[in-house]
Structures are given as structure tokens and as C-alpha cells.
Amino acid sequence: MKRILLRLFLQGIRDFGINPWAQASTLAAVTLVCFLSGLFLMALVTLNQQLGMVRGEISFQVYWHRGTDISQIREQWQGYAHIPGFLGVKTFTPEEALEELGKRLGRTSGSLEKEFPFLAEKSPLPATALISFAPNNRNLERWISETTLFLESQPGVSRVVATPLQDELGRAWRKVSKYVMWPSISFLTLTLGLLVGNTIRLSQMARSHETEILQLVGAFNWYIRTPLIINGATLSLSGGLLALGLLFLVHMQVHDVLNFPPLLMEIQFLPWQLMLALLLAPTCMGIAASWLAVRGQ
Amino acid sequence: MIHVRHLSHSFGPYWALKDCTFSLEKGDFVFLSGPSGAGKTTLLRLLHGSLSIQRGEVRMADIDVKRLTRQQIPSLRRQVGVVFQDFKILPLRTVQQNIALPLDIRGLAPQHIERRVRAVARALGLDGRLSVRCGELSGGEQQRVAIARAFVVNPQVLLADEPTGNLDPELSLRLVELFKQFQAYGATVLFATHSIDLMRRHPGAHIMRLEQGMITNANWPGAHIFRRPDAMPVRPGASNADDVRADEAEHDRRDGRDRS
Numbered sequence: 001m002k003r004i005l006l007r008l009f010l011q012g013i014r015d016f017g018i019n020p021w022a023q024a025s026t027l028a029a030v031t032l033v034c035f036l037s038g039l040f041l042m043a044l045v046t047l048n049q050q051l052g053m054v055r056g057e058i059s060f061q062v063y064w065h066r067g068t069d070i071s072q073i074r075e076q077w078q079g080y081a082h083i084p085g086f087l088g089v090k091t092f093t094p095e096e097a098l099e100e101l102g103k104r105l106g107r108t109s110g111s112l113e114k115e116f117p118f119l120a121e122k123s124p125l126p127a128t129a130l131i132s133f134a135p136n137n138r139n140l141e142r143w144i145s146e147t148t149l150f151l152e153s154q155p156g157v158s159r160v161v162a163t164p165l166q167d168e169l170g171r172a173w174r175k176v177s178k179y180v181m182w183p184s185i186s187f188l189t190l191t192l193g194l195l196v197g198n199t200i201r202l203s204q205m206a207r208s209h210e211t212e213i214l215q216l217v218g219a220f221n222w223y224i225r226t227p228l229i230i231n232g233a234t235l236s237l238s239g240g241l242l243a244l245g246l247l248f249l250v251h252m253q254v255h256d257v258l259n260f261p262p263l264l265m266e267i268q269f270l271p272w273q274l275m276l277a278l279l280l281a282p283t284c285m286g287i288a289a290s291w292l293a294v295r296g297q
Numbered sequence: 298m299i300h301v302r303h304l305s306h307s308f309g310p311y312w313a314l315k316d317c318t319f320s321l322e323k324g325d326f327v328f329l330s331g332p333s334g335a336g337k338t339t340l341l342r343l344l345h346g347s348l349s350i351q352r353g354e355v356r357m358a359d360i361d362v363k364r365l366t367r368q369q370i371p372s373l374r375r376q377v378g379v380v381f382q383d384f385k386i387l388p389l390r391t392v393q394q395n396i397a398l399p400l401d402i403r404g405l406a407p408q409h410i411e412r413r414v415r416a417v418a419r420a421l422g423l424d425g426r427l428s429v430r431c432g433e434l435s436g437g438e439q440q441r442v443a444i445a446r447a448f449v450v451n452p453q454v455l456l457a458d459e460p461t462g463n464l465d466p467e468l469s470l471r472l473v474e475l476f477k478q479f480q481a482y483g484a485t486v487l488f489a490t491h492s493i494d495l496m497r498r499h500p501g502a503h504i505m506r507l508e509q510g511m512i513t514n515a516n517w518p519g520a521h522i523f524r525r526p527d528a529m530p531v532r533p534g535a536s537n538a539d540d541v542r543a544d545e546a547e548h549d550r551r552d553g554r555d556r557s
Binding site: 001003004007209210212213214215216217218219220221223 | 345347368371372373374375379381385386387398399401402404406446
């Protein structure tokens with residue numbers, strides 16, 4: 001029995017040689033579906049982590065007028081610690097903001113000023129601070145409005161933006177998930193099933209003569225169908241593996257692109273459970289689609 | 298071994314077999330003759346489970362074929378060796394792989410498979426061609442591969458649909474002798490052929506003639522002869538092969554066919 005199963009497994013792998021273009025196209029499509037799903041999952045993981053980090057937090061981005069005395073601004077930064085619910089503050093003087101901008105643009109420290117000498121005299125950027133609070137207040141909207149007014153009333157402050165991140169992100173995420181992402185993934189999965197099923201049908205048609213002979217000499221259906229189902233499963237598993245490789249390469253390139261103020265968001269790679277899911281889900285789909293394709297023969 | 302009762306089969310409005318009844322015991326050898334379209338292939342396909350039985354009964358090796366489900370048909374086919382008119386071999390596989398096919402699906406040990414394949418190939422003069430792809434063989438060699446594949450499992454029943462169609466007379470005779478050897482080991486053989494010469498060279502063999510789906514002549518009591526107004530009468534006491542062969546020849550003469 002083991003010998004038969006091993007032979008059928010190898011036959012299933014060899015079946016990649018039947019209709020190689022159709023198999024390659026299906027492999028590309030499966031890879032694309034898995035890759036898109038993986039990107040979505042990466043976004044989900046990253047956002048979930050951010051939501052976890054800022055859960056219960058309200059942040060305010062405060063900008064000062066250019067030219068405001070920096071010592072006066074520093075005094076205000078120190079005073080924030082006395083506001084109830086204060087968690088922390090990330091501050092940027094105009095020079096620090098310019099240096100951070102230079103880093104984002106891929107310049108080393110001071111090179112931006114060398115390239116543009118007028119920047120060396122005076123940074124055109126305003127001083128800014130990202131202040132985080134964990135308010136213990138039932139009327140959150142009112143609290144946000146009052147705190148915004150208070151911060152705006154400070155000397156030299158030009159603009160205050162309240163960013164109740166956890167609510168906004170959570171709400172936006174739920175909407176996106178509900179109306180776009182999950183229906184898209186469901187559609188892509190269905191497409192994947194149809195593609196794999198059709199390719200297996202093509203293989204089945206190409207092997208119809210062999211199948212007929214096998215039936216005539218007494219082969220059971222499982223003997224005839226197993227290589228085709230293994231072909232479908234291998235095709236889908238290979239697509240999943242390729243997609244994971246692509247996701248890894250993409251992650252290496254983009255994991256830091258959102259890691260700048262005020263976002264400071266590092267894109268996370270998939271945890272092992274999701275990597276496993278990204279391999280098993282298409283494989284199971286491939287097996288199911290192949291089985292449906294061959295069961296009528 | 299093979300018991301057929303009132304077997305009829307139609308393709309749409311056309312009846313390919315009409316009310317056939319016959320019995321073959323273990324070790325019987327029967328030539329199945331008749332013109333093209335007489336129903337020989339339909340009968341063999343019904344016995345082999347390739348066509349579902351519409352009317353009548355078929356029992357093969359104590360298996361009621363009519364009661365078999367689709368999933369059970371392979372069990373029947375494992376006990377029956379079949380040689381098809383169109384060979385049904387895989388042209389891209391070697392002779393060895395083609396002959397070994399029925400053994401492969403049984404999951405037998407490779408050494409055992411090789412031993413069996415070599416023995417059968419030697420008997421059919423294919424031992425020097427085992428590694429050649431079947432697509433590169435002549436028609437006669439392909440036919441021998443198909444026969445070897447049927448022999449290799451030592452079946453209880455051998456069904457052969459015009460197995461000598463592509464062979465020269467000498468090889469045809471040798472082939473019938475091989476079938477006879479299997480018969481001697483207890484296999485029941487139903488051998489469809491057009492060649493009256495083959496039948497003439499095997500006196501004492503059972504012969505059953507089919508015409509327009511009906512058994513119109515037979516030389517052993519196990520077959521029920523369907524009588525129709527224009528059929529050649531079976532002469533009183535016609536129980537030996539010579540009589541039936543004479544009837545066959547007369548039929549051929551009347552139909553204007555040359556079937557040497």
C-alpha cells in the first residue's frame with residue numbers, strides 16, 4: 001500500500017509536465033492570490049499591533065509657529081506631565097524635525113544642510129510634539145474638545161490635531177474588512193478553486209486514454225484520482241510557498257517605510273500561525289477543487 | 298463460470314443484442330463469430346462491465362454483474378483479462394510498463410512484477426522489446442503487448458475481441474495456442490474472431506455465432522439458439538464443430554464475404 005501511495009504521489013508531481021503552460025498560469029494565479037491575502041494579513045497584524053499599543057490612548061499632534069522661542073516651547077513640554085491622564089510625549093525641535101526629514105529622505109546627518117546651505121542657517125520646519133493621554137473620562141468627545149482648546153491656547157501654538165487613533169483605526173478597519181477585504185479574499189479564494197479545478201480537469205482530459213485503460217484493467221477510482229488530487233494540492237502548496245517568499249522579500253523592503261513621526265509604525269511580518277494558514281488554506285482549497293473536478297469521471 | 302440469461306442491449310432504438318442465453322463452464326474455450334455489427338463487442342463489453350446491463354442476467358465467476366455498483370466493477374475486472382480490438386495500450390510507455398499495468402495497480406512487489414512480465418513477454422516473443430516504447434512497435438507487436446497484459450494476471454476469464462486482427466496467420470495460430478494453454482490451466486476463454494481458418498484449425502472447440510444481436514448458431518448445448526425465419530437451420534444432430542463451421546461457411550458464401 002505504501003508503495004502504491006508513493007508511486008501515486010510521484011505520479012502527481014510528474015503531472016506538472018502535462019499542460020505545462022496551464023499549470024504555470026495556475027501556479028502564478030495561486031501565488032498572486034496567496035500574496036494578496038498575505039499582504040492583507042500583514043496589514044492586519046501591523047494594525048492590530050498598533051491598536052494594541054494605543055488602546056485607550058488619545059494622541060494630540062501640536063505644531064508651533066515658526067520662530068517661536070524654543071525655551072518657551074520646552075517649558076510647555078515639561079508642563080504636559082501635569083495634565084491628568086498624561087502618558088508621554090515625543091518632541092521635535094525644528095532642527096530635530098529637519099534631521100528626521102533628512103533621514104527619511106535617505107541623507108546622513110548634516111548632509112541635507114550641505115546640499116541646501118540655506119537650511120543650515122534656519123530650519124523651515126516648526127517645532128512639534130506628539131502627546132499621548134489615557135483619559136479616564138466618560139464623555140470622551142468633550143474631553144478631546146477641551147484638551148484641544150487648552151493646547152491651542154498655549155503661547156506660540158499654531159495648530160493642534162487630535163488623533164484618537166484606536167477608535168479611528170478600529171472603525172476604519174472594521175469597515176474595510178466588512179465591505180472590501182473579506183469579500184475580496186472570498187472571491188479570490190473561489191477564483192483559486194476554479195483555476196485549480198479547471199487545470200486538474202485539463203490534466204484529467206490529457207490523461208483520459210490512460211484513465212480509460214486503468215479502469216479497464218481494474219484500477220479503483222481512488223487509484224486514478226489520487227495523482228490528480230495530489231497534483232492540485234502540490235500546485236496550491238507551491239503557490240503558497242512562492243507567495244510566502246515574495247512576502248518576505250516585500251517585507252524586507254517596506255518594513256520601515258511607515259516608521260516615522262507621527263506614525264512610528266513598523267510593519268510586522270506574519271507570525272508562524274498565519275504563515276501555516278497561508279500554506280494550508282490554499283492546499284486544502286486545491287484538494288477540494290481537484291476532488292470536485294475529478295469525482296465525476 | 299459465465300452464465301448469461303436473456304441478455305439484451307440497445308443503443309437508442311437499435312438493439313445490439315437480443316435475448317442471448319448461454320453458459321460457459323470453467324476451462325471452456327469458445328470462438329465467438331459473426332459479421333461486423335453482429336454484437337460481439339457489445340457482448341464482451343457487457344461481460345466486462347464496460348456497459349451496464351439493461352435486460353437479462355450475467356454471472357461471471359459467481360459475481361452477479363448486474364448487481365455490481367460502479368465502485369465494485371474494478372473487482373470484477375481484476376478477475377477478467379481482456380484483449381481489445383484497438384489494443385488500448387499506452388504508446389508513450391514501454392512494453393514492460395504496459396504489461397505490468399494490471400500488476401502495478403495491485404501493488405505487488407517489483408521483483409514479482411518483473412518476473413511475471415518477463416515470463417509472459419517470453420511466451421509472446423516480446424522479451425527483446427521490453428524497454429521499447431509501445432508507440433514504436435508494429436501493429437502486431439502492439440497486439441501482443443495487449444495480449445500479454447491480459448495474460449499477466451492469470452485471470453479466471455479471458456475475453457478477447459478480435460485479438461488476431463493484426464497478426465499474420467502463423468502468429469495467429471501461435472496466439473490461439475497460448476490462449477489454449479491458459480484454458481488448460483482452468484481459464485475460461487471467449488475468443489471473438491472473424492477468421493474461419495482459425496476455427497477450422499481447432500476442431501472440438503465450441504463455436505457460437507452471433508447475427509444481428511442474436512445467437513444464430515452454436516455447437517454445444519450450453520447456448521440457446523435464437524431461431525428466426527430466414528436463419529440457416531441448424532441441421533439435426535449438429536453438435537460438433539465441423540457442422541457449425543459448415544454453417545459458417547455457408548453464411549459467408551450467402552453474404553458474399555471472404556473471410557479466409
